[in-house]
Amino acid sequence: MDYSIETLALDKLETDCIIIGIYENQQLSPSAVLCDKLSNKIITQLIQRGDINGKNAETLLINYIPNSTINRILLLGLGEKGKITEKLFRKALSSAIATIKSEKIKSACCSLLEIEVKNNTEQWKTRQIIEVFNDAIYQYQETKSVKESKTELKSVSIVATTDIKPQAELGLQQGIAIAQGIQLTKFLADLPGNICTPSYLAEQAENIAASANKMSVEVLEESDMEALGMGSFLSVSRGSRQPAKLIVLNYQGASKEKQPIVIVGKGLTFDAGGISLKPGAGMDEMKYDMCGGASVLGTLQAVAEMDLNINIIGIVPSSENMPDGDANKPGDVVTSMSGLTIEILNTDAEGRLILCDALTYAKKFNPEVVIDLATLTGACLVALGRVPSGLLGNDDELCNDLIHASETACDSLWRLPLWEEYQDQLKSSFADLANIGGRDAGTITAACFLSRFTEDYRWAHLDIAGTAWRTGVNKGATGRPVPMLSQYLINRANA
Numbered sequence: 001m002d003y004s005i006e007t008l009a010l011d012k013l014e015t016d017c018i019i020i021g022i023y024e025n026q027q028l029s030p031s032a033v034l035c036d037k038l039s040n041k042i043i044t045q046l047i048q049r050g051d052i053n054g055k056n057a058e059t060l061l062i063n064y065i066p067n068s069t070i071n072r073i074l075l076l077g078l079g080e081k082g083k084i085t086e087k088l089f090r091k092a093l094s095s096a097i098a099t100i101k102s103e104k105i106k107s108a109c110c111s112l113l114e115i116e117v118k119n120n121t122e123q124w125k126t127r128q129i130i131e132v133f134n135d136a137i138y139q140y141q142e143t144k145s146v147k148e149s150k151t152e153l154k155s156v157s158i159v160a161t162t163d164i165k166p167q168a169e170l171g172l173q174q175g176i177a178i179a180q181g182i183q184l185t186k187f188l189a190d191l192p193g194n195i196c197t198p199s200y201l202a203e204q205a206e207n208i209a210a211s212a213n214k215m216s217v218e219v220l221e222e223s224d225m226e227a228l229g230m231g232s233f234l235s236v237s238r239g240s241r242q243p244a245k246l247i248v249l250n251y252q253g254a255s256k257e258k259q260p261i262v263i264v265g266k267g268l269t270f271d272a273g274g275i276s277l278k279p280g281a282g283m284d285e286m287k288y289d290m291c292g293g294a295s296v297l298g299t300l301q302a303v304a305e306m307d308l309n310i311n312i313i314g315i316v317p318s319s320e321n322m323p324d325g326d327a328n329k330p331g332d333v334v335t336s337m338s339g340l341t342i343e344i345l346n347t348d349a350e351g352r353l354i355l356c357d358a359l360t361y362a363k364k365f366n367p368e369v370v371i372d373l374a375t376l377t378g379a380c381l382v383a384l385g386r387v388p389s390g391l392l393g394n395d396d397e398l399c400n401d402l403i404h405a406s407e408t409a410c411d412s413l414w415r416l417p418l419w420e421e422y423q424d425q426l427k428s429s430f431a432d433l434a435n436i437g438g439r440d441a442g443t444i445t446a447a448c449f450l451s452r453f454t455e456d457y458r459w460a461h462l463d464i465a466g467t468a469w470r471t472g473v474n475k476g477a478t479g480r481p482v483p484m485l486s487q488y489l490i491n492r493a494n495a
């Protein structure tokens, strides 16, 4: 897809379709007023006839305009003027792109920067247009023998007046970078587990690093992890024929002295549960258990593309979790890199077993903060559903910064408590701690487990089990929380 900024007047645009906004109760946006003039009052007539009222996400495509240079106009309902929230703006954009797709439109010009939104910066609005459109256009094709595209859209330009062009250009650049990061994350996540193995993810990380000049990569093999004492991580991969990888990406956008932000993503390329085998129904979705890792790769690619002046380390511990003669057994005790011993009471609580060693490894980078992302608990779906990602952490400022970023990015988070009292649920008679904490508060006890390995730095954990992919007929990865993380990193770079 080709995205650009356009400063020509509406009647000079060479496009299949101009997208303009209509406020609820028949209020026209400035572009709508202009198009109305250029189309012999067709818009006011359609509104008077009651064909469109301007309710949020309403659309009306005017397919032919007699005696006009304009080919088509897509009228887009926005809602009441002055009351358009970020979410409503995005909802309207989703609806616009759905119509563009189904009507087989090849090029579109979006004249929506003039629309009043709560977050009213041109940069933000430009970014959202690109993110929402690109998200809707994504289509997984890789393993289909017949490739059929559901859209003919090839180019989108965003109409800006010359005075706001610089802000729109910055929004365009960031929007493309983030949208492509999301796209990469979705693609890697949607790939089946027999293709997207730990080795495959490591190769992708190498490609990302090779195409960005401030990024380098190191892939630790099982023998390296053995030498580091990562007994917990390696106990999970022992049950798999696929060798585990610890992928470490290093983006250096600021001076070496500046402490890095470390992001760690769970990269379970398939989670069968191990000896504590999962039930068969829906088990295919456990190919998505690497979404945290894929989000780390997508975010780092976006950061490099945006050329942010911060240092970031991306760590992806990657493995499969399979049943096997050599797999972890319930009751086994393993020793983590930190020295803490862990009693594995359920081999399906494997995410925390690989993450704890990656989180210990993170210390060597002298991090400013560490953020981990993981499809960690089914309990998070029970607690929060598929709307926000779960957020837990040992630092209020970091948690608040992430929540702030999530609001700007429309990629929501909800914080859960990480109180001391919950730690008791992890007591073990045979090791320093158990890897499960019983039925109650499963998302919190999983985070409690991780917190035992993150005491030396400021840390936040995102449980993305409910948000990283959609289930059902529209099954597919969402690319979350790449939008929130990218926003957080932009904010940090600007701070």
Ligand code: BES
Pocket (backbone or CB within 6 Å): 271, 273, 289, 346, 348, 349, 350, 351, 375, 376, 377, 378, 379, 436, 437, 442, 465, 466
């Ligand atoms: N990857 C799963 C969590 C998961 C399950 C995410 C379903 C999304 C949908 C994780 O490894 C897991 O199996 N967790 C167990 C933990 C339990 C054994 C304490 C779970 O949630 O059932």
Ligand code: MN
Pocket (backbone or CB within 6 Å): 271, 273, 321, 347, 348, 349, 350, 351
């Ligand atoms: Mn599991």
Ligand code: ZN
Pocket (backbone or CB within 6 Å): 268, 271, 289, 348, 350, 351, 375, 376
């Ligand atoms: Zn898992």
